[in-house]
Amino acid sequence: MSSWAEERKCGAGVTRGPSDGRTGARGGAREVDGRINGSAGNGSWPWLPGHRSCPGIALALLVVDEARSYRGGVTPSAAPSGPSAPGLDIPAVTVAPGSTATTSLTVRNDSDIVEAYSLEVVGDCAPWATVEPPRVSLYPGTSETVTIRLEPPRSPGTRPGEIPLGVRVLPTEQPESVRVPETTVHVEEFRELHTELAPRRRRGWLRGRYRLAVRNLGNTSVQVGFTPGQAGEELRFGFSPAKPKLEPGESAEVRLRVRTGKPVWFGSPVVWPFTVDTTESGDQEEARRDEARRDETPVRPPLDAEFVQIPVFPKWLLAVLAALLALLLAWFTLVRPVVRSAAKEAATQAVQARPTPGGAQDGQSPGTGSGGGKDTQPDGNKGAQPGSSPGATPGTDGDGTSAGAGQSSATIDLKTSGGASKAGTYKVPQDRVFAITDIVVANFQGDEGVLTITFGDRKITTIALETFRNQDYHWVTPIKITENDAVTVNVTCAKPGTPATGRQAQVCHEVLNVSGVLSPTRQ
Numbered sequence: 251m252s253s254w255a256e257e258r259k260c261g262a263g264v265t266r267g268p269s270d271g272r273t274g275a276r277g278g279a280r281e282v283d284g285r286i287n288g289s290a291g292n293g294s295w296p297w298l299p300g301h302r303s304c305p306g307i308a309l310a311l312l313v314v315d316e317a318r319s320y321r322g323g324v325t326p327s328a329a330p331s332g333p334s335a336p337g338l339d340i341p342a343v344t345v346a347p348g349s350t351a352t353t354s355l356t357v358r359n360d361s362d363i364v365e366a367y368s369l370e371v372v373g374d375c376a377p378w379a380t381v382e383p384p385r386v387s388l389y390p391g392t393s394e395t396v397t398i399r400l401e402p403p404r405s406p407g408t409r410p411g412e413i414p415l416g417v418r419v420l421p422t423e424q425p426e427s428v429r430v431p432e433t434t435v436h437v438e439e440f441r442e443l444h445t446e447l448a449p450r451r452r453r454g455w456l457r458g459r460y461r462l463a464v465r466n467l468g469n470t471s472v473q474v475g476f477t478p479g480q481a482g483e484e485l486r487f488g489f490s491p492a493k494p495k496l497e498p499g500e501s502a503e504v505r506l507r508v509r510t511g512k513p514v515w516f517g518s519p520v521v522w523p524f525t526v527d528t529t530e531s532g533d534q535e536e537a538r539r540d541e542a543r544r545d546e547t548p549v550r551p552p553l554d555a556e557f558v559q560i561p562v563f564p565k566w567l568l569a570v571l572a573a574l575l576a577l578l579l580a581w582f583t584l585v586r587p588v589v590r591s592a593a594k595e596a597a598t599q600a601v602q603a604r605p606t607p608g609g610a611q612d613g614q615s616p617g618t619g620s621g622g623g624k625d626t627q628p629d630g631n632k633g634a635q636p637g638s639s640p641g642a643t644p645g646t647d648g649d650g651t652s653a654g655a656g657q658s659s660a661t662i663d664l665k666t667s668g669g670a671s672k673a674g675t676y677k678v679p680q681d682r683v684f685a686i687t688d689i690v691v692a693n694f695q696g697d698e699g700v701l702t703i704t705f706g707d708r709k710i711t712t713i714a715l716e717t718f719r720n721q722d723y724h725w726v727t728p729i730k731i732t733e734n735d736a737v738t739v740n741v742t743c744a745k746p747g748t749p750a751t752g753r754q755a756q757v758c759h760e761v762l763n764v765s766g767v768l769s770p771t772r773q
Contacts, residue, residue, distance in 0.1 A: 342433060342434045342435070342436060343400060343415070343433065343434075343435045343436065344435075344436040344438065345400045345402055345435060345436070345437060345438070346402075346437075346438040346440065347402045347403060347404040347405070347408045347437065347438065347440050347469060348402070348403065348404030348440070349401075349402075350399065350400065350401050351399075351400045352397055352398065352399050352400070353397075353398045353400075354395050354396065354397050354398065355369075355381075355395070355396050355398060355417055355431065356393050356394070356395045356396075357369070357386055357388065357393060357394055357395075357396065357419060358388070358392070358393035359388035359389065359390055359391065359392055359393070360390075360391070361390055361424070362390045363390060363423060364387065364388070364389055364390065365387070365388055365390075365421050365422065365423050365424070366385060366386070366387040366388075366421070366422040366423075367385065367386050367387075367388070367419050367420065367421055367422070368384065368385050368419075368420045368422070369381040369383075369384055369385065369386070369396055369417055369418070369419055369420075370384070370417070370418045370420070371398070371415065371416070371417055371418075372416045372417070372418050372430065373413070373414045373415050373416045374413045374414065375400065375402075375413055375414070375415040375435050378400065378401050378402045378403060378408075379398060379399065379400050379401075379415065379435075380398075380399050380401075381396050381397070381398055381399075381417060382396060382397045382399060383396060398415075398417065400415075400435060402437055404440065404442075405467075405469070406466065406467060406468065406469055406498035406499035407469075407498075407499070408437060408469050409437065409469060409498075410437050410438060410439040410440075410469050410470055411436070411437060412434050412435070412436055413434070413435045413436075413437055414432065414433075414434055414435075415432065415433050415434065415435045416430045416431065416432045416433075417430065417431050418430045419431070437469075439468070439469060439470045440468050440469060440470075441468040441470065441472055441530055442466075442467040442468045443464060443465070443466060443467065443468070443472070443474065443528055443530055443550070444464070444465045444467050445462060445463065445464050445465075445528045445550075445553060446462070446463040446553075447460060447461070447462055447506075447526060447553040447554075447555050448460065448461050448463070449555075450554065450555045450556070451555065451556055451558065452508070452555075452556075452557050452558065453519070453557075453558045453559075453560055454557070454558075454559065454560065455513055455514075455559065455560060455562060456509060456510055456513055456559075457507060457508060457509040457510070458507075458508045458509075458557045459505065459506070459507055459508075460505075460506040460507075460508065460555060461503060461504070461505065461506070462476070462489075462503070462504040462505075462506055462526065462553075463501065463502075463503055463504075464494065464496065464501065464502050464503075464504060464528065465496075465499075465500070465501040465502075466496035466497065466498055466499060466500050466501075466530075467499075468498060468530075469498050470498060471495065471496065471497045471498065472495070472496055472530035472531065473493050473494070473495045473496075473530065473531050474493065474494050474495075474496060474502075474528060474529070474530050475492075475493050475528070475529045475530070475531065476489050476492070476504070476506075476526055476527070476528060476529075477526070477527040477528075477529065478524060478525070478526055478527075479524060479525040479526070479527065479552065480522070480523075480524040480525075481523070484510055484511055484522060485508055485509065485510060485522055485524060485557065486508070486509045486510075486511070487506065487507070487508055487524075488506070488507040488509075489504055489505070489506055490504065490505045490507075491504060506526070508522075508524070508557050510522065510557070510559055513559075513561075513562050514559050514560070514561045514562065515561060515562050515563060516561055516562075516563055516565075516568065517561055517565075518561070519558050519559060519560045519561065520558070520559045521556055521557075521558050521559075522556060522557045522558075522559060523554070523555075523556040524555060524556065524557070525552040525553060525554055525555075526552060526553045526555070527550075527552045527553075528550060528553070656767065656768070656769075657765070657766075657767060657768075658684070658765070658766060658767065658768035659763060659764060659765040659766075660676040660737065660763070660764045661761065661762070661763045661764075662674040662675070662676055662737070662739050662761070662762040662763075662764075663759075663761050664739055664741055664759070664760050664761070664762070665757045665758065665759050666699075666741045666742075666743040666757060666758045666759075666760075667743060667756075667757050667758075668743050668744070668745060668746050668756075668757065668758070669743065669744070670742075670743055671740065671741065671742040671743070672740075672741055672743075673738055673739065673740045673741075674738070674739045674741075674762070675736040675737065675738045675739070676736060676737040676764060677734065677735070677736045678731050678732065678733050678734060678735050678736070678737075678768075679733065679768075680733050680734065681733060681770055681771050681772065682733050682768055682769070682770060682771065683730055683731070683732055683733065683768070683769055683770075683771055684730070684731045684737075684764075684766055684767075684768050685728035685729070685730045685731075685766045685767045685768075685769070686705065686725070686728055686729045686730075686731065686737070686764055686765070686766040687724065687725050687726075687728045687729075687765060687766045687767070688722065688723070688724050688725075688764075688765040688766070689703065689710075689722065689723045689762065689763065689764050689765070690720070690721070690722045690762070690763045690765075691703070691713070691718070691720070691721045691722070691760065691761070691762050692719070692720050692760065692761040692762075692763075693715050693718055693719050693720070693721075693747070693760055694719060694720075694749065694750075694759070694761075695746065695747035695748065695749045695755050695758070695759055696716070696719065696747030696748060696749075697715045697716075697743060697744075697745065697746055697747040697755075697758040697759070697760070698714075698715055698716045698743075698744045698745040698746075698747065699714075699715045699716075699741060699742045699743045699744040699745070699758055700712060700713070700714060700715065700741070700742045700744075701713045701714075701715055701739065701740070701741050701742075701760060702739070702740040702741075703737075703738070703739055703762065704737070704738040704740070705729055705731050705735070705737055705738075706731055706732070706735035706736070707735075708729075710723075710729075711723070715741075715744075715747075715758070715760070728766055728767065729766075732771075733771060737762075737764050739760070739762045741758060741760050743757065743758035746758050746759075
């Protein structure tokens, strides 16, 4: 193949072809339409890499009258034509996200050979713009119209405003003659909010808390506002934050607090339904367009929720209070009088069964005691000391006091020198049986030694004196001592103690009181 010698005079529009004499060789000078040397081929766009205006391609743009989008028809402006036109510019196109707009581009082969052209959309519109068909083959002097389809997605990533669009037309045989017609696509704004209210139902005494999740699915920043609604005026609402601003694709969580004016003390729960409307607004420049687009904006249904106000005191508490009140009334009106009457009758019977003084048989005391001590009262029938049983004759140092039939008690008062042992006794009278139920031992000085208590020939207990000051024993089943048997207290004094006066005593001093029922052996 012979080499080509080609000289181009782009300013004059003259081309000289090779002079190899082949059939169909491109020779001779021809005048090129001035539209080819327009501004579209001066390398002003970044995707047009320094090409030259060359003959062989003439491009013309025809805008299809039927081009339209979901929100209105496309109204491109006509491109200038004629020898003085700067070039072939694609008119501006307006398209709304989620809709489709189309325009057309006419490719004409002004060369003298068959040429194939590849068409490709370049620029920011390339992801959602296509050329149909993407490749055409033309005979010399023929043309074909291709369709440019614009389908921007309805998503936050589709930014609004003016976006450059270029169609690169690349000849297969003459790639250096590439052309890139250009235009501007105006992408409209759209607003779309996605809101969720959770939970839809709250229970509480006075207030309830909810969460509002808001996401901006539009392609422009908006400021979100909230409008609560209720049939009455019983509820108060608070949003935090009150008016969040969201960029495209941004989400926010808003706290909603609902509060009632007064509590419900008793009864059934009260249901308060309410709604929340969500509105959005743009900047001040868009405020004028908001009114025009209000009719086109789809109606967003409000979010429904309810607050269930529960009573402070539940129903079962009323039933419990009523039952307690009934029990109190029954106690004061029925049970208490019966109990008091029974107590009075028992007290009366006890008083009547108690024997009177002087009722002892044979005119003498029921029992006598011996313990080596002296009687503080020579005649036991003259009276009883305070605290003794009726008819009892008190004694000291082993002298006992007792009563006739019925309750009786005897006291043994025993004093023992240090290092010595001594016994005090109480003897059951003739024809008597002493049923002992209680004994009390007193070591009020804090003496040290050993104390032994014996009923008849039965040892009851042995106690170390230093382990107690007062000690008592009680029996549900009485211990019976027959006539002429004795209650014996044996004390071994190791060391006299110190009484409340603060001076150490000279002797050990212990007191034993025996209580029970003294009854005759024969009725």
